[in-house]
Amino acid sequence: MKAVIYHNPACATSRNVLALMRHAGVEPEVVEYLRTPPDRARLITLIAAAGLQVRDALREKGTPYAALGLADPALDDAQLLDAMFAHPILINRPFVQTDRGVRLARPSETVLEILPPVHAPFRKEDGEVVIDAQGRRPTKKPGQ
DSSP: OOOOEEEOOOHHHHHHHHHHHHHHOOEEEEETTSSSSHHHHHHHHHHHHTTTTTGGBOOOTTTTTTTTTTTTTOOOOHHHHHHHHHHHGBBBOEEEEEEEEEEOOGGGGGGGSSSSOOOSOOTTTTOEEEOTTTTTOOOOTTTT
8 A cells, every 4th residue: 555644753643643554564655744845736635635624734732823823714725825834843744645545643543544454453652552452443432
């Protein structure tokens, strides 16, 4: 399976997604998007293919989002994209593209929707079970 992950190695979610992809037997092309951001057309394509609006692809935490006034609802998609290109840290991560589609893999287990079936146990870095010993995804109780 061909796959690409727009990755930030400093991000735990991104690291978990990459590990989960490899656990599923998929060795993706890893694009460290802070070093090599996708071009405008590519980012627009990823956002649309993931079924998102541009605003949904913006990262707020640990970015200049507030300082740039990006919460202003009057800003249009072009202005938001301009900010994302000026400050790639504003691009939420990780975006993953496989033969089965595109997802903004937040939470990390969202990537399972576009990977081959995974039955072997998998835990996130923090120990959270994503796939249990029986090959099932644990159900979360309300409020978890």
